[in-house]
Amino acid sequence: MTTSESAVITSVFVANRGEIARRVFRTARALGLSTVAVHSTADSLMPYVDEADAAVHLPGNAPGDTYLRGELVIEAALRAGADAVHPGYGFLSENAGFAQAVIDAGLIWIGPPVDAISSMGSKIEAKKLMAAAGVPVLAELTPAEVSAADLPVLVKASAGGGGRGMRVVSRLEDLPHEIEAASAEALSAFGDGTVFCERYLASGRHIEVQIMADQHGTIWAVGERECSIQRRHQKVVEEAPSPLVERIPSMRAELFDAARKAAAAIGYVGAGTVEFLADEAGSFYFLEMNTRLQVEHPVTEETTGLDLVELQLAVAAGARLPAEPPPTVGHAIEVRLYAEDPTNDWQPQTGRLHRFGVGVDRVFGRKVAPSDHNLPESGPTRVRVDSGVVDGSEVSPYYDAMLAKVIVWSPERTAAARRLAAELARATIHGVGTNRDLLGWILRHPAFLAGDTDTGFFERHGIGVPVDPAVGQVSALAAALADAAGRVRGVRVPSGWRNVPSQPQRKSYRVGETTHEVAYRLTRDGLVVEDNVQLVSHLPERVVLEVDGVRRTFEVAAYDGLVCVDSSLGSVALTPVERFTDPSQQVSAGSLLAPMPGVVTRVGVQVGDEVKQGQPLLWLEAMKMEHTISAPADGVVGELTVEAGQQVEVGAVLAVVEEDA
Missing domain, CATH: 3.30.470.20 (ATP-grasp fold, B domain)
Structure with missing residues (x-):
């Protein structure tokens, strides 16, 4: 490769975060270039920030307050003395206005020409350009002209990507609702709610x-x-x-x-x-x-x-x-x-x-x-x-x-x-x-x-991964034995050991919806649990068992409310089940809890509305995805504790659906 003298890059600013920032920094360092990171408050301790030669903080956490604020990102690059901006992927990487602003600020844009970004920014216009260039395209369908003969169709956002604003529609009566949902999601994600339809190839x-x-x-x-x-x-x-x-x-x-x-x-x-x-x-x-x-x-x-x-x-x-x-x-x-x-x-x-x-x-x-x-x-x-x-x-x-x-x-x-x-x-x-x-x-x-x-x-x-209950059970046993070893580290007589027969030690762990209860006794003859399990050794971090005559090692790591067990049978995450339930942790029957922290984008019901099982009640946006919260059963909305735009934490009660008397 030959290089002209048209531009000299000495310091690369990555207008992105996480994995792609680390990836660009790795090459920049190998080329002898200095590196600059930008980070939100939530990302201040992420590894890519420490790995850069310099870093600039943008106060806030939401992308709309930080990584999507082009003027703040460019100001950060200039303040740090960078001479080139690499956009990574996502965020502003395909924003023609941002690319032009980078160039106008006197920085080198490590990306395609602004006009090229603009021409591909709308999928609708891009398809017209490609058809004119002799590239094969699927015919675009405006939502109003879709007929039963066209089904199934794919509703797609004209801007953006990553699956946002995309819906497969197989029934004509579902099309208006799915277009509305896709448009709302696209508007939230990309600032452009334009959608279009095209023929869906289910097995393409x-x-x-x-x-x-x-x-x-x-x-x-x-x-x-x-x-x-x-x-x-x-x-x-x-x-x-x-x-x-x-x-x-x-x-x-x-x-x-x-x-x-x-x-x-x-x-x-x-x-x-x-x-x-x-x-x-x-x-x-x-x-x-x-x-x-x-x-x-x-x-x-x-x-x-x-x-x-x-x-x-x-x-x-x-x-x-x-x-x-x-x-x-x-x-x-x-x-x-x-x-x-x-x-x-x-x-x-x-x-x-x-x-x-x-x-x-x-x-x-x-x-x-x-x-x-x-x-x-x-x-x-x-x-x-x-x-x-x-x-x-x-x-x-x-x-x-x-x-x-x-x-x-x-x-x-x-x-x-x-x-x-x-x-x-x-x-x-x-x-x-x-x-x-x-x-x-x-x-x-x-x-x-x-x-x-x-x-x-x-x-x-299918999409489910088969889970062998036996693996969860033996992993739970390993976790219990590691716990017993940890509680008596330095004591010669292990926990649960009895000179005469007694009641077994019992512990319970949960994996998803499955609860594994283990019962064991440690006697002078060794572990008494099941006919097919023999204890070889147990330490707080490692348990060795013989199961059906096959020796296996289980690595055990305990954290607050979590025990992780790794073995050749697979990795199992166990939640210890406490013997007594904390009343303050209980919620009313029919409560809908936030599965993760996020922002409520839409609320589709009011208190007193009758709902059917599976009916969408509200929508939560988190981690670049929109999540639908649906009614767990037929009933009436008894409580509604949130409104659109509200930030909620994981486990927060969003609504309560009561049985219809």
Whole structure:
């Protein structure tokens, strides 16, 4: 790559937070550039802030008060002496007005031209531009013209992304309500409530092409990615190359040609992604163009050896790209690890992350590198973790619930999936629930391994992760024995030991809605519990048991109100059940509690209204998602304790639905 003298970057300001800020800082440091972070009050102790050479505080927590305040962000960059702004993804990364303001302030914008951002900012106008450029598109439907023959349709927000303002509609009578809901969500998320409809392909494949273009007319199509496995219209698993494209010989060349046409049509410069929806025959249609770096960019880096952030910086400084990008080698798979509660409809979780060890060997303490960007033609499997959190980090309600991206490269796809599933299983994650087990289940699923990964994956195969009650029971026993060892550390006679037969020791733990009660006695002959369990050793942090003749080690970590047990059987988070209930913690029957801290965006009922089971009563926005609070049973709204715009804490009573007399 050759560089012109058009611009010199010495200090990079990242107008973002968390994982992507750490990612950009990593490359900037490697290039000898200084780094500047910006942070809200809630983010003041996050690792990316400490890792920057300088940091500027924006008072407040909500994005609308901090990261979305373009004028404050630019003022922070100028105050810190930065000469370039990298927007990351999300927040203001695709805001043309912000990009222009950065340039007007005399700063280098590490992104595409303002006109290119504007032209792709409206999905409606973007589709018209792409059609004119010869890129295949799905016909747009205005909400008023949708008929029964068009169903199912997808209602989409014209601005923004990430699944916000998106609804699948299968019944014509549901369309007005879903349009209203999608528009309200889009207005809240992006400041633009415009929505449109298009034909919904229930089993399509989500294929995207990474674009990199310089200021001198060179446009690269840097491989494709497949991101078809999605939940709530948000990507869960991403991989490169695409299994579908690998099966259809002519499809890659056609995709790359369409992506380059799309970039050329708007004079694109920098890193971007052209997204398509494809069918099993290889036909594909333009969805949108993301005028920024994508969350899933690591799989492209791992299969090409490129550092896309380094290329962004070089192109912004005026560098020329070589005529052709490097070829792709091997296969990379990325999963998004979210803080979620699998026992409560995968609701986002908040709270302290006591321990976070992903890509770390439990025995040897081995740590993986984020990426080496030095791609051999063949070689051992590589593991990469891009994370915004560390031990002790606080998962707040104000931002996205993603903890990390875990990526594995291997010469062969099945080997990559197998290694990634194993890394997730070995991870130590204490303090919040996660989708870790769901991700492992996907990676081991026969349909995934066969490359059958369209957007209907969860509809066909389900989304629940089977839970073996026996694992919870033996983990609860290990927790009880570790607790007993901890209470008598230094005392020679273990808790529960009796010289003569006596009543067993009893403890109860809850996992989701399941309560595990364990009863044991420690005698001169050892542990008496069940015929198939023998105690080998027990310490406050480690219990070794023989179960059905198989020895297993259980690592036990106790926190306030939480016990985490990790073993080869899986990781189990246990809540100790107190013998006596605190009356102050009890609530009235029919109370609807806030599942997490958030803001009440809408209230759909009044006191005295009759409601049916499952009827939406109010809507709570938290962690970039809108959550519907529904009636638990038929009844009457007896109490309504909140109003629109009110901030609530987790566990707060929002309303009470009383039985209709």
